[in-house]
Amino acid sequence: MRAVGIIFSNIHDNNVPELARIRTLGSIPFGGRYRLIDFPLSNMVNSGIDTVGIITKSNYQSLMDHVGSGKDWDLARKDGGVIILPPFGDLESSSLYNSRLEALKGITNFLFRADEDYVVMTDCDSICRLDYNEIVEYHIRNRADITLVYKNRVAEAGEDKETTFDLTGNKITSVNYKAKLSGDVPANVFMNVFVLKRSLLLNIVLDSISHNKSHFIADVVAANLKSMNIVGYEHKGFYAGIKSLQAYYESNLALLDPKVKFEVFGDRSVFTKIRDSAPTKYGNSAIVKNSLIADGCVIEGEVENSVIFRNVKVGRGSVVRNSVVMQNTVLGENCTLNCIITDKNVTVTDRKTLSGCSNHPFYIGKGIMI
């Protein structure tokens, strides 16, 4: 592969502040056994990209624990592989970066050292399957300077401002980086995936240091629409954006649709950290309907329309409906959960009833005991 990958793990933490308070957006658990970074990382591996830098900023312990040496993605390589790039501070400026361009300034060494011709950059704020190889081919075929990937779609639940494009043919002619999306008229929404030449990216980064630019879309893309060939690549497959807690909740439950599940996991090529859990055990009184259940669970109660992560215990007489229950959550006996997101290690003691609303799920923080 001719491209090196860069993943921004922190950049949209504000989308879901509840979940990202204690971790990066990239390490938010998703879909029973995954974390959000597994999707871009697996896309890279499946596209033949074997050198990947992950840019972090804060709270990245969980991310480092998850990615580890990269062996679960076959990225524990002698030559290349995955490397976590912590924020780069120097003697003069001790503050952390605040924008994509500033973050890239911190990894110029990584970019210099790579020997691939192209760079694929992506964030961790969406669930989708992208063949980066095809996008690089598209980029070359169109003699593009920068290729930006977009999805033609309407607003998601709780979505704030997004970057949208106007296109003529496949050429981007105008950029609105603070567009308010409409709920019924679809727009070309940027998916935060970029492809460009490594040499061009280095020039952009060095130039932005000397001219004190900070915003990639405003200062680089929007400012160069005329002087550069900036093209759009439309992603037509499944897409779920993690733009708010509500959207996170809905994207998890969307996996219960067999078609969506097949689209996301059909060919078994989403990689994740392997943890050793025993198989899931269903007790004599278990009733489970339309749910995804990860390994290591013990289900003795009732589960419906829910996503249950690893090592969750649902006690006798307890009922879980329309909920996302993360790893190591323990529900006692005769509890009722409806429209709840529990973070990891939550304990709910016997005979508690908790309920959110389907358009406003209730979130229970990590380690809380109720």
Added chain:
Amino acid sequence: MIRKKKCIAMLLAGGQGSRLYALTNKIAKPAVSFGGKYRIIDFPLSNCVNSGIDTVGVLTQYQPLVLNDYIGNGQPWDLDRAFGGVHILSPYQGKHSSDWYKGTANAIYQNIHFIKQFDPDYVLVLSGDHIYKMNYSMMLNFHILNDADCTIAAINVPKEEASRFGILNTEENGVIYEFEEKPKKPKSTLASMGIYIFSAKKLYKYLEEDNNDPTSSNDFGKNILPKMLACGEKMMAYEFKGYWKDVGTINSLYEANMDLLGDKPKFDVSDTSWKIQSRSPLAPPQYLGEDAKSVNSIIMSGCEIYGTVENSVLASDVIIGKGAVIKNSIIMSDTTVGEGAKIEYSIIDERINIGKNAIVGEPESSGKGIAVLGSDIKVEEGAFIEGGKIIDKDFNKGGK
């Protein structure tokens, strides 16, 4: 400091397992899947790691492909070590002679150089066909404290079953004075578990002598141990109290799987204090559909259940169609069961395609026994497979 290991393990995994019939057509017995996620060899391997033994030689011979692939570099068991770790030891061609492993003792003898490079004080010999959780370091302490030359792990079996085992007759302090192989009238109920610890020097000596004896069948149970006893070596029985099952037959493999079920299972694999490590499949979480029912069962990731599963063990990526009913059965990975099919009291191997409305097996009460389907076969729509049948070829409606 000279690099050496106090104790290394040699795991005998070459057995064909002919009494598992169709289940071992293509794979060695230790590679047979168990409990939804595991293969039999995970148990001795995990026991080694949990007991602090980080050097394991795995002796393979029969159909080693799947087993070798599964063990790989040993990383799932944390046995990818620079000094030590897991090593696959296959029969090899030597300068003066080359041979298949003639017996359990011969297999170890042919790999004596492997053992010697770690200069161990003790050698633990294990079988690859038992399901149990055991702390070998306790047994090793017992061996050292008693200053024994050989310690044999033993388990108390019911009196009526004792005549099926190798029985150890011991004095009160655990010293063995007699072996009896499958005695008609057993004097004791202490059965050998096929787990031995030898002091390394003694092991070398007796293996050497055994190899020079042309009349020997080069077997630990038949030759080495009786010879050591006859020569007056100190042999101890170490009594193990816990769950242990030899899964060498269809019935015992079935029973051991069923022992995982229930609110208080006889054998608990989810116990985190003694983790059973294994190579995990890369599959999304299991999905249970609108009309699915799963009661008293163990189900692995990647499964899609649209029918009913009761008192059963399902390995990864098994698909159970709408209206299908699985009862009291074991289904191994990547098998698909068509809509409306009925499976009862059966063991279904990997990658089998069972057509719609097919019927496999009959209830235990029929007395016909467990139906077994070997890997990679197709069962035609509406076909009927009787209880107790062992099928290893495609099966169509006409019964062929």
